Amino acid sequence: MRKFALLAATALIATTTSITPTLAQTSPAAEQSQASANLASIIADYENWAAEQDPWTAGAEGNRDALSRLPDISREGELARRAPLTRFRDRLATINPDALSADERLNHTLLSRSVGLDLERLDLDQNRFAFNSEGGPEAMAGYLAGATRIATADDAEAWLLRLGALAGYYDAALANARRGIETGMVQPRIIVDRVVTSTTAAAAFTLENDPLMRPMATRPPSISEAAWADLTGRARGIIVEQIVPVRQRWATFMTDEYLPASPVEPGAIGLGQRPGGREAYAFFARWYTTTEMTPDEIHALGLSEVARIRAQMQEEMAAAGWTGSFADFLTYLRTDPQFYVTTRDEMMMHARDIAKRADDQLPALFNTLPRLPYGVRPVPEEIEANYTTGRYNPGSSVNGIAGAYMVNTSALDQRGLYELPALTLHEAVPGHHLQIALQQELGDLPWFRRNGDATAFVEGWGLYSEFLGYEMGIYRTPYERFGRLSYEMWRACRLVADTGIHWMGWNIEQARACFRDNSALSELNIQTELERYISWPGQALAYKIGELTILRARRRAEEALGDDFNVRRFHDAVLLGGPVPMNVLEQRIDAWIATERERAE
Structure with a gap:
């Protein structure tokens, strides 16, 4: 992967000023050439500067200097970014997008969006929240x-x-x-x-x-x-x-x-109860979902998804032969010993088995797979008490580190095996590992796009991957299918609870009700997740918004292409452009549909 010389930001800006010729002085071809050159210069300068600000990412790509540093999280360091970001914004504004190729225009759009949001976020002083529920x-x-x-x-x-x-x-x-x-x-x-x-x-x-x-x-x-x-x-x-x-x-x-x-106070847990908190939360809703949806619109979507998923859960209860109430079925899943293991090794064995079964099905759904492998590892015991039930940690091929599907092996009586297939698909493959490792290997894309911050894309893909488990044959019993729906319900309730807490002033018990009454999540997992949402406003909104966008795009492609729809090429179309905002993803799929129609003619 490309390595970047980490130059001082002031030197970068001082040496990269350029003058764009006016339209009256240049032909269309010359204007296009100049616009392309100017954009390439801005991208190169921005990527050098961004790599210096972000030693995590630069270090993962093998930058030796970055591996020896930590980011500057001080307010002074954050405010020092305003001047270079403003200059990047102003330089991008001098370029006429119509003079660029389609790929260049997309680069211009995405970089302009990223710079603009970073400038807007500076005013929020987000680092005042110096820790979240997992620590500092x-x-x-x-x-x-x-x-x-x-x-x-x-x-x-x-x-x-x-x-x-x-x-x-x-x-x-x-x-x-x-x-x-x-x-x-x-x-x-x-x-x-x-x-x-x-x-x-x-x-x-x-x-x-x-x-x-x-x-x-x-x-x-x-x-x-x-x-x-x-x-x-x-x-x-x-x-x-x-x-x-x-x-x-x-x-x-x-x-x-x-x-x-x-x-x-019970009602003082949300960001909306802090000075300037409502404005901040509205920004985070836009940031994490990559949309212009308001918190009220997101809340309404969550409620509609809860109702839709609940109906599907009833069908799986019937398939399991259950004739009692929904609440009693949840109690059964949360308490019956058949759904739980008693040792850490057993939990790891089950997770690894599902992961290998998922590996076996990838070629049927994907043309392009990453080279970097992943491992299945337990969450370190010193942090497991505050940790979620599972997580993905990216690897680095250049540093010789595999991706890591992390499995929480504590409190085993709270971690039902019926949830493990969906968790594994989300965190390992075809979820986070496949998408993130592949993203790291997209060498033809600019660095800023390979490492783009589009949470709805990343987490939406993870949730969409749980859906793919049906096509992969991963869910083998009604209980596992119910567990998958319970995980989807979990993400729908996130829309309800996160907006409820931070926008509507809910207390934790009001937020708890959605998860307790509609999902099979254990009490421990519900509490851990609620504390995560309280301490990390807005991030929980990304999953469902992203998944619904990907599913909507796929259904549109299936309807438009009929028998000519190829899921492997569809997944290439989604993944090989890197993480992007939701509107850009939909535009990409619409363009892909047009290309596929031409292919079929």
């Missing part, structure tokens, strides 16, 4: 350690530099959280209570159980024993001298300053 800097550090592979001395040196930057990251998060207290933008007590527990536990780590030592657990053959002893000794020194004190400061701050400032 301690959670980020643990994730980073798990995604770091050391194969050479250079890898180890890069990791040591990142460790050295971690204390500054903690301090910036602490300053952000203090600013949140000062401005009334604080997480509610229900979230803070949970995070105080995890920060206190992190402050008590010893070198023997510290997740930050995991990348150095095994000496690579390329490093001598003496050199490895030096490297591990330096890592221990950084942790003891720099990270342990700042972890303790963070834990003390959370207990002594943040906890007393967090609201405890």
Whole structure:
């Protein structure tokens, strides 16, 4: 993959100013050539600048300097991005889109949208929420350690530099959280209570159980024993001298300053109850769904989806031979021992079996598959209590790291096996791993498009992949089909609950009702998910909006093409342009339908 020289943003802007000829001075061909050149220059400059701002992504693509850094999350660092973003916006505005090719016009549209939204988001001061229900800097550090592979001395040196930057990251998060207290933008007590527990536990780590030592657990053959002893000794020194004190400061701050400032009123859990919160939530609704839907429209859509899915669930209950009530069937699924395992190894065995069955069916549905493999791994025990039931962590082919389907193996009496097929399809294949790994390998696309932030596309694809389980033969019993519908109901209830909490002022019990009464999710999963939505406003809206868009586009293609519809080519049309907003995806599929018609003639 392409590597980027990480130049200073000021130098980039100073050296890339260009003058576009007026239409009166140039022919159409010359104007097109100049517009193309100007756009290419802007994209190159933007990508160099963005890679410097985002060492996560740049490091995953092999940038050695990025692997040694952490992002600047301070308010000062965030505000410093306004000037370069404004200059990119203004440069893009000088280009006449009509003078560009179709591909260039799309690049211009997507980059203009990204820059504009980033500028708009700066005013929200989003980093005042310095943590969510899964934690703050301690959670980020643990994730980073798990995604770091050391194969050479250079890898180890890069990791040591990142460790050295971690204390500054903690301090910036602490300053952000203090600013949140000062401005009334604080997480509610229900979230803070949970995070105080995890920060206190992190402050008590010893070198023997510290997740930050995991990348150095095994000496690579390329490093001598003496050199490895030096490297591990330096890592221990950084942790003891720099990270342990700042972890303790963070834990003390959370207990002594943040906890007393967090609201405890039942109706004060939503963003809409914070100063400027309604405006912020309306923005997040647009950001995560990539649409112009209002929170009220999203709420109404959620209610209609709940009703539709509930009718399908009744059909699967009948297929299972159940003659009792819906509520009793949910109780049966949540409590009968046949639906649960008792050991962590059993849970991992079931997850791996489903994943391999899914692998076996991919060629029937996909022309293009990623080269990067994935593994099925347990969620680390030190974070599993606050973690969702499953997750996908992207890999990096250039750094030798496979993608990871993470399975939560705690509280096994709360994790029904009837849900596991849908979870696996969503997080592994054909869901997040297939889509994200393939996205990483789209070398013909600009870097900013390969790494585009279109949550509705990514999460919509994951939910659509659960639907594909029917065509793949993954759901083998009425219980597993009901589990899949329960997972779809979960995402429909997200639309209802997220807007209810953050827009309509609901308390947690009002939000809980949708999940409790309409899905087979366990009490633990419902609580974990509700806390996630409370602490991360708007993200939960992306899944259903994206899935419905993809399904709508597919049905339109099936109706238009009839027997000439080819699902493998359809999936190429969806995936090979990278993650895009929903309106762009629909336009792409409409263009693909026209091409397929020509192919069939």
